[in-house]
Amino acid sequence: MLRDSVHIALFAAITAALGLIPKIDLGIGVPITAQLLGVMLAGSVLGARRGFLAMALFLTLIAAGLPLLAGGRGGLGVLVGPSAGFLLAWPLAAALIGLATERFWTGLTYAKAFAINALLGILPVYAFGIPVLAAISGIPLQAALLGSLAFVPGDLVKAAIAAWITLFVKRGYPLIGRETMRE
Amino acid sequence: MQRYSPGDSPIHRAAPGAKLVALFAIGVLIALLSSTPALAALSALIMALFLIARLSVRDTAQALSPVILVAAAVFALQWWLTGIGEALRSVLRIFALVLAASLVTLTTPFSRMIDTLAAAAGPLAAFGFNPARFGLAAALVIRFIPVLMNDFREIEMARAARGSRRPALGAAGPLIIKTLRMTDTLSEAILARGFETREEAMRGGGRSDAAR
Numbered sequence: 001m002l003r004d005s006v007h008i009a010l011f012a013a014i015t016a017a018l019g020l021i022p023k024i025d026l027g028i029g030v031p032i033t034a035q036l037l038g039v040m041l042a043g044s045v046l047g048a049r050r051g052f053l054a055m056a057l058f059l060t061l062i063a064a065g066l067p068l069l070a071g072g073r074g075g076l077g078v079l080v081g082p083s084a085g086f087l088l089a090w091p092l093a094a095a096l097i098g099l100a101t102e103r104f105w106t107g108l109t110y111a112k113a114f115a116i117n118a119l120l121g122i123l124p125v126y127a128f129g130i131p132v133l134a135a136i137s138g139i140p141l142q143a144a145l146l147g148s149l150a151f152v153p154g155d156l157v158k159a160a161i162a163a164w165i166t167l168f169v170k171r172g173y174p175l176i177g178r179e180t181m182r183e
Numbered sequence: 184m185q186r187y188s189p190g191d192s193p194i195h196r197a198a199p200g201a202k203l204v205a206l207f208a209i210g211v212l213i214a215l216l217s218s219t220p221a222l223a224a225l226s227a228l229i230m231a232l233f234l235i236a237r238l239s240v241r242d243t244a245q246a247l248s249p250v251i252l253v254a255a256a257v258f259a260l261q262w263w264l265t266g267i268g269e270a271l272r273s274v275l276r277i278f279a280l281v282l283a284a285s286l287v288t289l290t291t292p293f294s295r296m297i298d299t300l301a302a303a304a305g306p307l308a309a310f311g312f313n314p315a316r317f318g319l320a321a322a323l324v325i326r327f328i329p330v331l332m333n334d335f336r337e338i339e340m341a342r343a344a345r346g347s348r349r350p351a352l353g354a355a356g357p358l359i360i361k362t363l364r365m366t367d368t369l370s371e372a373i374l375a376r377g378f379e380t381r382e383e384a385m386r387g388g389g390r391s392d393a394a395r
Contacts, residue, residue, distance in 0.1 A: 002316070002374055005320045005323075006320070006323060006366045006367075006370045009320040009321075010327055010362060010363070010366050012320075013325075013330075014327075014362075016328050017328055020332065041359070057320055057324065058324075060300055060321075061324060063296070063300060064293050064296035064297045064300060065292075065293045065296055066325070073249045075284070075285055075288030075289075076285065076287050077250075077281045077282075077284045077285040077288060078249060080206075080210065080281060080283075080284045081250045081253070081277065081281050082277060083253065136277065136280070137253065137273055137277060138257070138261060138269065138276070139260050139261060139264070139273070143264075147256075164355075164356070165355050168359075169356060169359055169360060172356070172360045173360045173363050173364070
């Protein structure tokens with residue numbers, strides 16, 4: 001459906017726009033950005049399939065050279081750099097958040113939405129990003145893990161915001177329920 | 184910021200697909216090489232390619248700027264944990280890989296790279312991948328970003344005018360619903376101009392007239 005393609009483009013654009021919010025650098029090189037919020041929203045507003053495609057589209061545009069990441073980063077360089085794994089997991093994270101949100105759609109509470117976004121937004125990204133960081137930079141896995149843990153509090157804040165927006169959009173303009181009705 | 188830097192060098196003229204394959208080969212090579220001189224030579228070779236592509240020192244420095252901090256942290260940590268040799272090799276690996284990848288981005292226009300990636304995704308057609316749809320979505324992302332920033336600024340200004348000093352977090356939900364409405368109007372406009380019908384005709388369906 002064409003409408004799906006336009007929604008997919010919108011959430012890729014939302015993720016890019018979130019990168020324009022000033023970032024905080026913790027020193028290890030993986031900057032704190034608001035962009036993971038875009039990943040969470042793509043999954044929990046659009047559902048698994050469209051959320052996955054929105055993030056795949058976003059990464060494709062980065063690969064083709066658009067500077068859509070926080071701080072105006074982009075191009076193939078960031079997709080092979082030490083923090084590449086944290087980015088490459090975005091489509092998977094959006095898909096998992098989407099699956100869980102679809103599963104718990106009827107009777108979705110704030111607590112459930114927060115748990116889905118926190119667990120499935122953070123775990124896949126770190127499970128992918130930390131080993132890649134360790135492999136590319138040659139540092140031990142524990143060091144990469146410790147260095148990355150500093151980002152978890154910020155990501156929990158994003159999950160809290162994502163859960164709030166998810167419920168707001170569910171009440172005002174639900175897209176997941178409609179899809180299940182159609183199919 | 185890393186962007187296409189126009190030029191007429193052999194590297195600029197090379198097919199994007201060939202450059203991507205070469206980048207992959209360099210990546211494998213970097214993973215396999217384990218001696219410092221070999222890694223240094225490879226890095227020097229990639230730097231030489233920057234010269235052949237007539238890219239400025241500024242382009243090169245900008246290509247490396249996103250990883251400078253990580254590289255410094257990795258260098259310090261590796262030096263402390265295993266010694267200066269391994270620290271040097273780790274940093275050379277990161278620099279070589281990022282430089283090679285940046286070289287591809289700097290010498291390939293966005294539109295050609297998108298076409299190449301779409302062509303590479305051709306086999307995904309079996310799973311419903313549609314190049315025309317992909318091209319439309321890619322163009323829409325670029326158009327939507329300033330629209331979103333504008334809408335956000337408007338809501339922020341309206342809140343400021345009402346004396347609210349909290350960050351405009353409460354505006355996020357309404358903003359998303361507003362943009363979803365906008366995109367649905369847009370979808371209808373695109374459909375009204377016959378995008379789907381043309382798409383089907385392009386696929387040689389010919390049943391589009393009957394379907395309408």
